[in-house]
Amino acid sequence: xxxxxxxxxxxxxxxxxxxxxxxxxxxxxxxxxxxxxxxxxxxxxxxxxxxxxxxxxxxxxxxxxxxxxxxxxxxxxxxxxxxxxxxxxxxxxxxxxxxxxxxxxxxxxxxxxxxxxxxxxxxxxxxxxxxxxxxxxxxxxxxxxxxxxxxxxxxxxxxxxxxxxxxxxxxxxxxxxxxxxxxxxxxxxxxxxxxxxxxxxxxxxx
Amino acid sequence: xxxxxxxxxxxxxxxxxxxxxxxxxxxxxxxxxxxxxxxxxxxxxxxxxxxxxxxxxxxxxxxxxxxxxxxxxxxxxxxxxxxxxxxxxxxxxxxxxxxxxxxxxxxxxxxxxxxxxxxxxxxxxxxxxxxxxxxxxxxxxxxxxxxxxxxxxxxxxxxxxxxxxxxxxxxxxxxxxxxxxxxxxxxxxxxxxxxxxxxxxxxxxxxxxxxxxxxxxxxxxxxxxxxxxxxxxxxxxxxxxxxxxxxxxxxxxxxxxxxxxxxxxxxxxxxxxxxxxxxxxxxxxxxxxxxxxxxxxxxxxxxxxxxxxxxxxxxxxxxxxxxxxxxxxxxxxxxxxxxxxxxxxxxxxxxxxxxxxxxxxxxxxxxxxxxxxxxxxxx
Numbered sequence: 172x173x174x175x176x177x178x179x180x181x182x183x184x185x186x187x188x189x190x191x192x193x194x195x196x197x198x199x200x201x202x203x204x205x206x207x208x209x210x211x212x213x214x215x216x217x218x219x220x221x222x223x224x225x226x227x228x229x230x231x232x233x234x235x236x237x238x239x240x241x242x243x244x245x246x247x248x249x250x251x252x253x254x255x256x257x258x259x260x261x262x263x264x265x266x267x268x269x270x271x272x273x274x275x276x277x278x279x280x281x282x283x284x285x286x287x288x289x290x291x292x293x294x295x296x297x298x299x300x301x302x303x304x305x306x307x308x309x310x311x312x313x314x315x316x317x318x319x320x321x322x323x324x325x326x327x328x329x330x331x332x333x334x335x336x337x338x339x340x341x342x343x344x345x346x347x348x349x350x351x352x353x354x355x356x357x358x359x360x361x362x363x364x365x366x367x368x369x370x371x372x373x374x375x376x377x
Numbered sequence: 378x379x380x381x382x383x384x385x386x387x388x389x390x391x392x393x394x395x396x397x398x399x400x401x402x403x404x405x406x407x408x409x410x411x412x413x414x415x416x417x418x419x420x421x422x423x424x425x426x427x428x429x430x431x432x433x434x435x436x437x438x439x440x441x442x443x444x445x446x447x448x449x450x451x452x453x454x455x456x457x458x459x460x461x462x463x464x465x466x467x468x469x470x471x472x473x474x475x476x477x478x479x480x481x482x483x484x485x486x487x488x489x490x491x492x493x494x495x496x497x498x499x500x501x502x503x504x505x506x507x508x509x510x511x512x513x514x515x516x517x518x519x520x521x522x523x524x525x526x527x528x529x530x531x532x533x534x535x536x537x538x539x540x541x542x543x544x545x546x547x548x549x550x551x552x553x554x555x556x557x558x559x560x561x562x563x564x565x566x567x568x569x570x571x572x573x574x575x576x577x578x579x580x581x582x583x584x585x586x587x588x589x590x591x592x593x594x595x596x597x598x599x600x601x602x603x604x605x606x607x608x609x610x611x612x613x614x615x616x617x618x619x620x621x622x623x624x625x626x627x628x629x630x631x632x633x634x635x636x637x638x639x640x641x642x643x644x645x646x647x648x649x650x651x652x653x654x655x656x657x658x659x660x661x662x663x664x665x666x667x668x669x670x671x672x673x674x675x676x677x678x679x680x681x682x683x684x685x686x687x688x689x690x691x692x693x694x695x696x697x698x699x700x701x702x703x704x705x706x707x708x709x710x711x712x713x714x715x716x717x718x719x720x721x722x723x724x725x726x727x728x729x730x731x732x733x734x735x736x737x738x739x740x741x742x743x744x745x746x747x748x749x750x751x752x753x754x755x756x
Contacts (some may be wrong), residue, residue: 189513191509210568217600218600220600220603231626268394294693350685351685353700353728354683354701354704356724356731357570357683358683369720370708373605374402
């Protein structure tokens with residue numbers, strides 16, 4: 172019963188989600204929105220589990236002798252500070268919570284995102300090295316698209332934007348659609364296996 | 378009374394024909410009708426078929442509405458004539474409305490139409506999505522058929538997938554080097570199919586990791602995925618007969634901040650120097666940052682995701698990449714479960730059906746026959 176009940180719940184809700192896609196009637200859409208609301212409610216409780224996990228993991232590293240204890244302390248203090256400031260002063264504009272988010276968290280996130288520029292350069296170098304015919308094709312396509320996307324490209328060759336568009340619209344899109352079809356079919360098969368209870372890995376131990 | 382299974386294809390054909398024909402119902406030059414395939418409370422006024430006199434092409438349409446034929450008509454909208462139709466979303470279901478359409482050029486009225494009374498109602502089935510239902514049914518029937526074939530013992534061949542064959546080698550490499558295996562399912566919630574597929578793969582490889590007693594690290598972006606992953610890996614350790622080796626602290630929630638998560642995983646890579654990185658699941662802009670960091674520490678990397686854009690990044694930075702449906706095929710491929718293998722075979726045949734439609738549609742489209750192409754438009 173420990174496994175059967177989740178499988179039955181999964182089957183019923185999976186079937187409901189499938190059916191509601193075809194039902195525009197308000198009864199279907201309202202039920203769908205109610206289910207989504209419940210997902211959010213359940214998710215909040217799961218977040219508590221996540222926070223408890225963070226406290227347990229980093230709390231265990233807090234003794235000064237342990238390697239990296241200071242980072243764990245910073246994590247726990249940061250977590251506590253955001254929770255306390257959020258509850259005491261709120262999370263709107265001008266609050267300490269918002270100030271920390273705007274001036275500490277957002278710049279740190281932007282810094283990590285900015286690393287992407289350098290990683291794209293190193294990945295492009297590796298990807299475009301000429302090793303075989305496929306690499307040559309990749310390099311030629313990349314050069315065409317890059318030239319077609321910069322203003323100087325039109326000065327070098329007047330039709331370069333059109334050629335670049337064609338590369339993206341026809342061969343590139345054809346390949347991507349092939350992948351999309353595979354992903355779509357794979358998703359249907361996986362969903363079907365989960366809904367009918369063949370794939371039950373997510374349920375964990377018996 | 379049994380369900381008439383043999384009549385299902387006929388019913389589908391009739392419904393498809395209805396869908397193809399229903400667009401031709403509006404033959405009057407100006408008409409008002411209940412907006413099809415909606416949740417009700419909407420009436421559409423259409424003047425698509427109206428051919429104005431060349432001397433006085435209207436500039437705009439003024440739409441008036443009244444609940445009674447002889448009542449007071451109120452202006453509900455003024456729209457450009459070129460718009461061809463207007464959707465009135467401010468009506469009550471099951472109440473009759475009378476519409477008056479006035480065509481205006483400058484300040485002069487060049488035409489006026491009084492329309493028949495119309496009422497709105499919600500629909501139970503969206504006929505514009507019938508083609509989706511048919512597609513799902515065809516795919517579902519093929520998948521179910523081959524799953525049954527697998528169950529009754531028919532041998533099913535699945536082509537070799539290099540990325541999946543390499544997972545065993547990656548685990549072996551990490552064991553030999555005495556270094557950990559790093560696993561990431563990316564930044565997807567448990568509701569994403571790619572994340573579910575990732576958990577299935579995790580369930581397939583966990584017993585091997587337990588058997589080799591290799592350290593396994595799985596930092597998570599989502600608390601629900603963390604809980605599921607802990608259970609999945611714990612089951613793997615139980616299956617392998619090493620429940621005591623399972624350490625739940627190695628599968629932990631980090632943060633829901635996308636780039637905060639990347640910073641944490643990159644930090645783990647640089648500090649722990651894993652011998653193998655398995656990046657399987659839902660990845661967005663962080664894919665290349667993770668894969669390049671993994672590449673810089675010399676780890677063998679196997680990646681797979683359902684995002685075609687991120688696949689390109691993985692291809693240049695990882696050793697093996699699961700493309701398209703290969704990610705979803707992984708658990709069946711690794712476990713050789715006949716039912717799962719059967720479902721893979723079913724999707725392969727579904728792909729064949731799609732290829733036939735693509736080729737036929739291309740040929741017919743080239744000769745100007747758009748019927749087949751139009752079947753695939755979704756409302």
